[in-house]
Amino acid sequence: MKKTRYIFCGLAVMAIMANAQDKKIKKADSKFTSYAYASAIRSYEELVKDGYAEEEIYKNLGNANYLNANYEEASSWYGKLFALKKADFDPEYIYRYAQTLKSLGKYNESDEWMQKFKVAKASDQRALVFDQNQNYLEQIEVRSGRYQLKNIGLNSKVSDFAPSFYEKELVFSTARDSGLITKNIHKWNNGSFLNLYKAVQDDQGNFTNVDRLSKKLNKKTHESSTAFTKDGQTMYFTRNNSVDGKFERDEAGVSRLKIYKATLVDGEWNNIEELPFNGDSYSVAHPTLNKEETKLYFASDMPGTKGESDIYVVEINKDNTFGTPKNLGPRINTEARETFPFVTDSDILYFSSDGHPGLGGLDVFATDLKNENGEVFNVGRPLNGEEDDFSYIIDVETGKGFFASNRKGGQGNDDIYSFVELKPLDFTCNITIAGIVTDEETRAPLSNVAINVFDNDSKKLSTIQSDENGAFTLETECKEGIFKIVASKNDYDEGESTFVIEKGGDVSDVEIKLTQVDKSAPLGTDLAKYLNIEPIYFDFDKYSIRDDARASIDKVLAYLSEFPKINIQVRSHTDSRANDQYNQLLSDNRAKATAEYLIEKGISSDRISFKGYGETTLTNSCDNAVPCSKDNHQLNRRSEFIVVE
Incomplete structure (x- = not known):
């Protein structure tokens, strides 16, 4: 009793009467339109053996076999139908042909015909679902083996x-x-x-x-x-x-x-x-x-x-x-x-x-x-x-x-x-959203960007940070509607992307571009204080850059690289010991050594000037008349990085 279940689908098939006058065709058509599909198949097959190759015969043979779940036979007849290369076939034949190809394990070929079906009937729910789930075989594989x-x-x-x-x-x-x-x-x-x-x-x-x-x-x-x-x-x-x-x-x-x-x-x-x-x-x-x-x-x-x-x-x-x-x-x-x-x-x-x-x-x-x-x-x-x-x-x-x-x-x-x-289905429905965050001007990927997803009611659904490559992938609950991603990072204006999700479809290739905010320090600012770094100190009677000072100078270097329009003057100082002339020369050398370090690291010499101030601008009361400890004298042996342009 082959495929009686199709009767229970409430399936009604449109009868297409052939115009040919041949009695055999009329007899076969009569069987088809009266739902005597098994007998109609035999009659149509006899006509094909006699040399008939008409569109209606192929359609009816395809449908009669399809409705009896003889998918291999149906696929063969639908294939012959499309080989006629007519342009006005009902899209339903395209869909059925794609289905029969699946039953033969020809999934790639089936997908090609589904693409044709999508073009022919874009508003069809089946076309929309296929378009949203073109990786359906991978999704099925994930839920297989249970x-x-x-x-x-x-x-x-x-x-x-x-x-x-x-x-x-x-x-x-x-x-x-x-x-x-x-x-x-x-x-x-x-x-x-x-x-x-x-x-x-x-x-x-x-x-x-x-x-x-x-x-x-x-x-x-x-x-x-x-x-x-x-x-x-x-x-x-x-x-x-x-x-x-x-x-x-x-x-x-x-x-x-x-x-x-x-x-x-x-x-x-x-x-x-x-x-x-x-x-x-x-x-x-x-x-x-x-x-x-x-x-x-x-x-x-x-x-x-x-x-x-x-x-x-x-x-x-x-x-x-x-x-x-x-x-x-x-x-x-x-x-x-x-x-x-x-x-x-x-x-x-x-x-x-x-x-x-x-x-x-x-x-x-x-x-x-x-x-x-x-x-x-x-x-x-x-x-x-x-x-x-x-x-x-x-x-x-x-x-x-x-x-x-x-x-x-x-x-x-x-x-x-x-x-x-063996394992129940997990009915937790999540949407996967994936993308990348980049710098608007340089197009470089931005890491450690805070990514927040909001629904149409401005409810935050999920949050994550971009990785070292600027990429992010997050999951949120299954909802249809308008969603918004907001990306934020220090020294950048917020960026966002809005998109529509239909029927739980995943979203990929989201790109959010962030514009850098010019937060350069104002004129006269000492970058050492602005960047909240450890002071640049020197040893007594020396002007070489100490190891502990290099880490702080490197932060100044990074800032100058990030803001290429900033010019600075390196200002260096001594404590009050030794005479004024000697201290002036020593401070000049300290300023020069500091500037040369930055230049060696890639900062243009046009952006850096330097000047020594000797013992003229002490940070405390440790002048020649006041006895002070070594630690207090150390506070005066320093370099500053003053924004001048």
């Missing part, structure tokens, strides 16, 4: 999927032979209609007593996707539109899906009634309940649906009536298929989608319903793969669960797999 899988023994040679927990049993949908004649063969894919089965799992994880859930529930229609209340007395399930228990189509040839409710009476499911928000012109399917059983989540293509099927929620009132269904919105729903929702007791929504970036076909995704701005995560390999992965359920306390897949190596078309979640 599951241990096992193909369980209850699977048949056809389709088995849509598992659900019911007390100690596992309830699931299956297309295994019901023993009925061809009336129960569905034209979509020539498979048996689906029935609900149950199985008991023993302590070793083996399934026994596999049998129909209920004879009253299983009719000549599809039954699938169950959800049970915790007391085990109420069940919600999916069924095709029917009359007197028989499969019924609408005027467009589609048998829509509806959610029904049943109650357990004396061990049998009775009181079967459809929910009030069902409709005859759209499908409603795949029910799941929240922990409090106050909300029912489901998939539908009802009016207001963004894509082929969306996830909805409806309130269950205390009197067992229902509110108005609400679409979960563009964070979750795209223009493609979002289906098979499952909500855990901690309000984590798992669902399948081929609209969010994935590995191919339907992938399982998860998001935290408590966080309106929360990210949608692909749960990664090995649970997701190149084919369809769907109908995920989990017991969060044990980390054990089930899902269905049509991956290679299974027993049937779709198999149910058990899994153990």
